[in-house]
Amino acid sequence: MSTYGSISETRSLARGGGQHLLVAVDEPDNAELLSTTLELAGYHIRTAGNGTEVVSRLAEQQFELVVIDAELPEMDALAQGRRLVTHRPPVLLLTGWDALDKLLPELGAGERDxxxxxxxxxxxxxxxxxxxxxxxxxRDGALHYADLVLDDTTCQARRGRCTLDLTPAEYRLLRHLLVNAHKVLSKEQISRYVWGDFRGDNAMEQLVSRLRRKVDQEGAPLIHTRRGFGYWLGRAADER
Known part of the structure; x- marks a missing residue:
């Protein structure tokens, strides 16, 4: 598993506030890189080298977040050891797959990315x-706008009675627009939220186009373009 960037990037990026993170990566060099970088960013880090160790660490201590490699050995131990883990933190998966069904349902009782x-x-x-x-x-842990519902506990979205089949990037985009309903967000703002950096070319236009087709397929349009400025979510009649 190769990486881009270096520890020196940490100085100019968002910093943590002492949260406890579990880093589960099998390759020693990458485990050390991630652990050192996150410690420099202000997090407290423990590591695990396989699925069995992940279950053991989670049973011993509460973590605010788990960073885990999808190719970690003994991944089946996560499902087998679920009963030992009472606190299930958010999960950040390092993966080669762009699909929600690969995002560790055994661990991801909360948010997943x-x-x-x-x-x-x-x-x-x-x-x-x-x-x-x-x-x-x-109160139900979901985000609502009109007949649009996003449930962060399952990473699923609905429009009316229709479940929307969204990729992780589409879900993050829709969530960002919904949380900022009626506010125009620039392409750069959205890009940094969705991908962590700014992507030029037509990446944003293509992502918005795919999401719009899914969200607005059977209802009044909710996703709008403010030409030259960005995108916003809401009912056109309610624009302020």
Whole structure:
């Protein structure tokens, strides 16, 4: 598993506040790089080298977040050891797959996110900050706007009675727009939230287009473009 970036990036990036993180990466060099970088960023770190050790660490101590490699050995131990773990923190998965069904349902009782490999240190730090920051929704733990519902406990979205089949990037984009309903967000703001850095070319336009087709397929349009400024979510009649 190769990486982009270096420990020196940490100085200019978002810093932690002493939260306890578990880093589960099998390769010693990458485990050391991630652990050292996160410690310099202000986090307290423990490590695990396989799924059995992950279950053991989680049973011993409460962590605010787990960073885990999808190719970690003994991953089946996570499902087998679920009963030993009463506190299930958010999970950041290091993976080569861009699919929600790969994001460790055994661990992810709370929020889940992913970074594709080879990953950049800057993106890992940004995604950790987003997961730790969190934002409350309604009493049921969900975020609502009109007939649109996002449930962070399952990472699923619904429009009316229709479940939306979203990729992780589409879900993050929709969540960011919903939390900031009626506020125009620039492409750079959205890009840094979704991917951890700014992506040019047509990446943002393509992502918004795919999401819009899914969200607005069977209802009044909720995702809008403010040409030259960015995108916003809301009912057009309610624009302020």
């Amino acid at each position: 992913y970074v594709t490999k080879p990953f950049r240190i800057a993106e890992v730090l940004a995604r950790i900050q987003v997961l730790l920051r969190g934002r409350g929704g309604g």
